[in-house]
Amino acid sequence: CNFGDGRGSCSLQAKTNATRDPRMTDLCVSFLNGWYRYGFQPLNWFVAGATQVTSTGSWGLLEDMRQEILMDTTTMFNLSSSPVTQLPRPSPKLQAIDQIRQSSIPLTFGIPIPSYNVNATNFMNHKVPYADPYLRNLGPNSTFYYPLQIVQSSMQIKITAYVAGNSGILEASINNANFIQVQTPSTGNMTLFQPAPSFQFNINPTIIPSIVTLRLRNIRNGYNILSFDVVSTTNSI
DSSP, rough: OOOOSSHHHHHHHHHHHHHTTTTTHHHHHHHHHHHHHTOOOEEEEEEEEEEEOTTTTTOOEESSSGGGGGOOGGSOOOOOOOOOGSSSOOOHHHHHHHHHHOOOOOOSSSSSSSSEEEETTTTTTOOOSSSSSOOOSSTTTTEEEEEEOOSSOOOEEEEEEEESOOOEEEEEEEEEEEEEEOOOOOOOOOTTEEEEEOOOEEOOOSSSSSEEEEEEEEOOSSSEEEEEEEEEEEEGO
16 A cells, blocks of 8 residues: 655654554455455565565555564564554454455455356447447457466366357467367358367466456457357366
């Protein structure tokens, strides 16, 4: 969290007060709840340790490492005279992190598994409304991203895209890794859609629930993409 407001040192005390205010815990919990509801991976807090509040903001989780309470730090400072005694223990932002670690957050973003006939035009950052009913007139290396909900600690998924037109090459990957390419079928015309060979991926997330990103890329063009199915095959392994 950055509480810099561009006014320099004249607001230093305000930043300090905000950093130590108990309400900061609720603000941080609200932010982190939103972050994880959208399925993002663990947040890389700008400074996870202790930093001094300055005129440019308050960046760290703590002002002093001795604000930690999961271990007894009271032997590390003089309880009667140390400035640490003036600091909240734990710090409000660190308390928010602890609350999030102990909670279960519902996932409200992404494509659930299983899903069938997911319209290929519903890629991330698509225009609303989208001009065409399917992806067509694709140039080579056209790339589309789709967020998938992952609610199991280990699973295998199968993705099947429906294409029409000339035979081409379609590539799929998860989180820009594990790239797989298949040759799409020739369907005779650009509106007769048939399933392409399926993609299989093993998913092993570190956080549940979470989001992984399916990336579809048109390697060799000449075909349209209508939709795709995404199902779990974990129970059939």
